[in-house]
Amino acid sequence: MSAALDLLCRLVSGALEAEEGHAVDPVPLGDVTARDLLDGVRRHRVPELLRSRAGELGLPGEVVRVLDAMLAGSRQRHLVHTFETVRAWRLLDAAGVESLVFKGIALSVLTTGRPDARGAGDVDLLVRPEAAAEAHRLLTGSGWALHEQGRIEPEMWAWRHVQRWGHTLTYLGAGADVDLHWRLDAMPGAQPETPDLLARATTVAVGGTQVPTLAPADAFRHLAGHREGWIWLRTLVDLRRLARDPAVFAQELPGPALTSLAAARATVGLPATVPDRVLAAIDRIPDAALARARAHHELPIAVFGGAGTAREVRNGMAAVRRPRDLQQVAVTLVLPPHAALPVRSATAWGGVPRAFALRAQRLVRR
Structure with missing residues (x-):
């Protein structure tokens, strides 16, 4: 391996x-x-x-032939992903819900100018926190649905818990799933505030439609702080491509971002545009951190996906910037957002005990 x-x-x-x-x-x-x-x-x-x-x-020819087959097999999915990306964004835009598309095709166009330079996936939308409930109604009214075991609604206690302490919900769709975000990270201090991200948005052409997406510096900071990105070289490829723009280094980078850059340098390399001061900071990243990144590269996806709350807490502590972040870490330990999803109670009086009971059952099973 x-x-x-x-x-x-x-x-x-x-x-x-x-x-x-x-x-x-x-x-x-x-x-x-x-x-x-x-x-x-x-x-x-x-x-x-x-x-x-x-x-x-x-x-060699045998490798090229299989790569051609891979791309041919994903072509239809890419077309559907393009269609669903535009459809989801237009749905919100037509209703007056300000949003932007990030990762996926939008990131491909932003980094290479081509929509097919990276594979298809989910549709990632970012909206203001106060607009999440309206976006939820629009998506569920147009065929997307939360998982049947977590179909919460804005009137429920679980919705309020997830909205406050989480940052995304996934809506399953026939063509492509939609990840609805109201923050880029559960840790409030890890990424800029959503209104600032929306105000700085740029546009890219997706399926003939001009769609707003993260500004390059914000996309760079998001990917660099996206700590699960180490499991795929593709994310580090995106990071290197964004690092070609010297403007993305205008602000000081936090520790987790520097670790991601160090992981990129050790695997896919970095462009010559990375400033000397950033390279010097990368040189100070401990070897143990790079060893963990290497281990992530080699883990089967299914194994990594089961790491659970312990990883969230460890990653969260690295991103603590202010007291609200410490509250986030504490809630992640005690009653993480996903623990509320199966609970149907309208109030905290009924919801919290039920959520704790379900969480205890899961911990016992593990």
């Missing part, structure tokens, strides 16, 4: 170097089988990048 990951990192780094106009040498597979390499490509979601630079990288 380690040899295949090392090879994949060299290939991805070389592809990004070529993207930046540098000459690159072919990268031989060595002792790594084509199958192991392609398993890593799927795991880390980078077939689009490697196929676009297959010639410069000297990828």
Whole structure:
């Protein structure tokens, strides 16, 4: 596994170097089988990048043919993702709900100018916290639905708990799921306030429609602080692409962001635009932090997804900036937002005891 990951990192780094106009040498597979390499490509979601630079990288024909098949197989999904992205944003915009689209196709266009430079996924929307209830009604009225075990409504205690202490809800859809965010991070101090993000938004063309998205500096800070991003090289690819703009380094970066940049440098590399002061700060990141990032790269997705509240608390402590952040960590320990989702009570008097009981049952089962 380690040899295949090392090879994949060299290939991805070389592809990004070529993207930046540098000459690159072919990268031989060595002792790594084509199958192991392609398993890593799927795991880390980078077939689009490697196929676009297959010639410069000297990828063998058998690998190129499978990459072509991967892209052909995802083409229809990409078209549906494009349609659903525009449909979800237009739905809110037509009702006067200010929102922006981030990650996904919008990020692909922002970083490369092409909508198909990274794979399809969910549709991520950001709205003001006070607009989340209206966005919920619009989405559920147009075919999207929360999971049947967590179909909360604004009138319920669970909604108020999730709204206060959480930052997103996922709505399942026939074409693409929608992640509705009212903050970029559960930790209030980890990212700028939502009204500021909306005010700084830029626009990109998605499916022929001009759609607002995060400004490059905000997208960079979000990805750098997006601590689960280490499980996919694709997120670190996005980070390197955004780092090509010197303006994203105008503000000082917090520790978690510097750790992400260090993880990027150790895997996919960093562009020459990264300032010396940032490189010096990256040099001070402990080796243990890079070892954890490496472990995340090698974990199966299903294993990482089960890490649960302990990881949320550990990550949260690294992002503490003010007293409200400490409250967030405490709530995550005691009664995290997702613990409220199965509770149907309208008031805290009925909701809190039920949520604690369900949480205790889950902990006992574990």
